[in-house]
Amino acid sequence: MNVVAQATGPLLMLGAAGTGKTTLLAQAAADRLREGRPPALIFAASRQAASELRDRIVRACGQTMLAPRVLTIHAFCLELVRAFGHDEDAAPALLTAPEQEFRIRELLAGWQGRWPAELADAVGTRAFAAQIRAVLARARQLGLDPTDVVGLGEAAGEPGWSSLGHFMAEYLDVLDAEARLDYAELVHRARLLVERDDVRRAALQGVGAVYVDEWCELDPAQISLVHALIPEGFPLVASADPDTAIYRFRGAHPRAAAEFVRLFRTAGAPPAIEVLTTVWRQSAGQVAALAHLRRRLGAPALEGVEVGRAYRESRAEASGEIEVWTCPDEATQSRVIAGELRAAHLDQGMAWGDMAVLVRAGRRQIPMLARELSDAGIPVEVAGDEIGLAEELAVRPLLLALRVAGRGGAPDPDEAHRLLLSGWGGFDAVSIRRLGRRLRGADPDAVGVPADALIAQALGGLRDIPEGEDELTLRRDLLAAAAAIVRAGGRPEEALWALWSGTEWPQALRGEALAAGDASPRAHRDLDAVTALFALAADSVAPPGSEGVRWFLAEVTQQQIPADSQREAAVFGRGVRVLTAHRAKGHHWPFVVVAGAQEGIWPDVQRHGSVFDPLRLTSDLLGEGVSTRELVASERRLFLLACSRAEGRLLVTAVEGTEGEDDRPSRFVTELGRQVRTVATPEPRLHTLRALVADLRRTAQDAAASPALRSAAARRLAMLAEQRDPSGAPLAPDADPRRWWGLLEPTSWAAPARPGSLTLSPSRLHDILTCPRQYFLRREARADPPRGSATILGSVIHAVAERAGAGELTALSAEELLDEVWADIPFPAAWLSASERADADAAVERFLAWQKGHEHANLVGVEVPFDVRVELEGGPVTLRGTVDRLERTPSGDLRVIDFKTGRSTPTRDEVAAMPQIGVYQLAIEAGAFASVAPGASSAGASLVYLRHESTDGWPKEFRQPSLSEVPHLTQDPAELAHPTWVHHRVAEARDVLAAGRFEARPGPACRYCPVRSSCPASSGQVV
């Protein structure tokens, strides 16, 4: 029996995820239509949920004569306001979230000086506007008017809140004059309207019942609206699962279920409550694991102990697995997930669209995960607004080229390098080196000019391009053409189109996308991103000319509000969905991976220094906001929701860092109570063409394999090597032995040997000794990715420390300096900028505390350069570099201090053997500072980690003993042959450079190695 269909008055339907609440609502609505009874008016939680519910009802109904009326509360409110709120010719228009924020920023610009002085710095920021938007929405959810907010601010003695109340009054007046409404105001107006009998009667005319799905996700204003709409005793059915109520930040609360019981009494009697206890899409193991989480949420806020107990006691009716895996790092985690998805698709025939990967932090986790899954050949679908458009790999070079064109078309060396190495540029590290040599050879005056500068000048039209360099010439002309469009007052999209359409890149991407090879998913993604960029450019209201380019670039790069409905709609169910847990509400898939469940990310309980916390606002006072405990509970509900999305297999993954690293699985992972499996490497599976080719190559060359097997592998390779895609390009180029590195003769080992004395800096030494191959590709072949925000941040903190160390900065001016440079650091997300800023402030503070403690030290200098020749067995080496800080000890010796801004700290043994700072000591011993400290020896070196605090509030400090204290670290005869271990390490690096052999040296550095994808040592490729 369908309890919903039988409801004759208010009914609260409680049930955990998967108990069939929405199904019952859909069936009851269909029954009504089929039986010719007055239809139900149904409120769904989102537009998409409404559309899906409508489809389900139509399917269950079996006929479509009468369209079921399913809509969101906002859509219902808009109908009411348009019908009853205004004259017809003044029907209000709705503001989207970005438009609302834009309007608020415009109004704030005219409000300079009208906020209390302590808020002056925050007023112009984007975060301030976003907070105002959230508070305005919250005030309307609570039914507060501007005067109420002013009053609350005055009562609490907080003039900022009173100013906000005045601002709200002006904001509402302006919007009213423009006949525009935001969502919160829309609900507020509709609620006032349904208090009128005529409106209420009209709204419910012909309606036999009202059904509300996801009652616990309604905010107070929406609950109040439904309460005002429904006459006493009217059939009203609300489905609720308080344990997965996740929109607390939008004003919803799990207590809404209890509120339903309080509000909808009939003749003094409480409404009926029906508890659904059978979970139809989970297995007993899954239900048991989720029950652990649910218990930790405390007693459910429900009327009556029995009801609460029944609600938590679910029975399982399905089969399915739940597994918890940890991996040593994020890259392995992505590969493991890719392997499991592919296996499910190929081995079990599961459609890609039947799988989903859920994460907590969209902008932080989705871009990398989606990219790595695409790279692994998994077709991935990400709603466009989950990833900032500017972060898409295909969009970056176009935006950079547009920026350069907007400035006249001449890139700087770094920009030229990034442009040419991108898909738009089409060059690789080797061809860029060749180009640099060619440009230098073509101009006798270019001797001494760095190759980067020559390339930038040529690309910018400031230097002739030698004959035959057609690719470079084409790109130079495209930049010039785009710059001319901008100069002539063209729109950004015209310049973008000239840049995009002028190369072979679009055709190449199209070809890859259609070829259905391993690169196809990635090419699809790139094309989608570029299409979205052009759609945004077409919709942009940026003015023409260079001002418009600046405007448009700011628009794209500052896209922070997830409300791009055009990109959100671009999800077709053909690939694996990668999405946030919030967005997964209302959906379920046969195979769900909850990925990246890390402590610090899930729960995310950081408070980001908000000036106005909307949750402080209550109906009658300015409260304390949400406690950390409540925040953790909200996050637990979200984790529970994510895990309950699986209707077959559930896999929860996290990174468990090795000793000394911060990564550890979320507490919620442990709370599932399942045995955790550690997966160090993905299971080898031959599910991609590339993996198959690699395996065949390995077998064909395996001396231990039988001749028959080797020959069979060779035959298959030959067959694969002949396969072509429709454009004639080889489908499996790596099957062709002519491309096998190991079979080609080495170019020559003799040529690169470098005569005479070599020069080494400490960082160069460190890189060579860590891995010669990585060193060569990154530093000599320049195959290094652009500097990320972490590296830039390190330099910024260093610069601040340097100026403070030189006595030029106070705490205040250090902060001002950080303010100045901050906006230019390319953080991948706004939240990261905020949290890194807090870290940077703390690091500078620690540095100042540390420096205060060293006020009486005998300071020789900060940023002291050195350049000294050291005689070594086998030939001299020049050591060149800069010491962060040099102090003289009471005995007259020199102590080196090196400031570090890394996130992890080394062990004592690692510090003792760090060649980078050993070199500073060696330089002292070799007399590098004789001019300032004649005859001084090294007194050891200190590493000061500014991001890490010791118990005394200072940064953590590690000491490397002096070379006289510890001349050798091992009993290795090779080391003992040198005066100290540092001599030995320098000689080793010198030998690598002199021999010109840069071999892969696998070790801990592989984990973050930017050239790992091509490394034979790491990938196990046959070479």
Ligand code: SF4
């Ligand atoms: S992956 Fe490891 S061995 Fe290979 S280049 Fe990088 S650091 Fe060297």
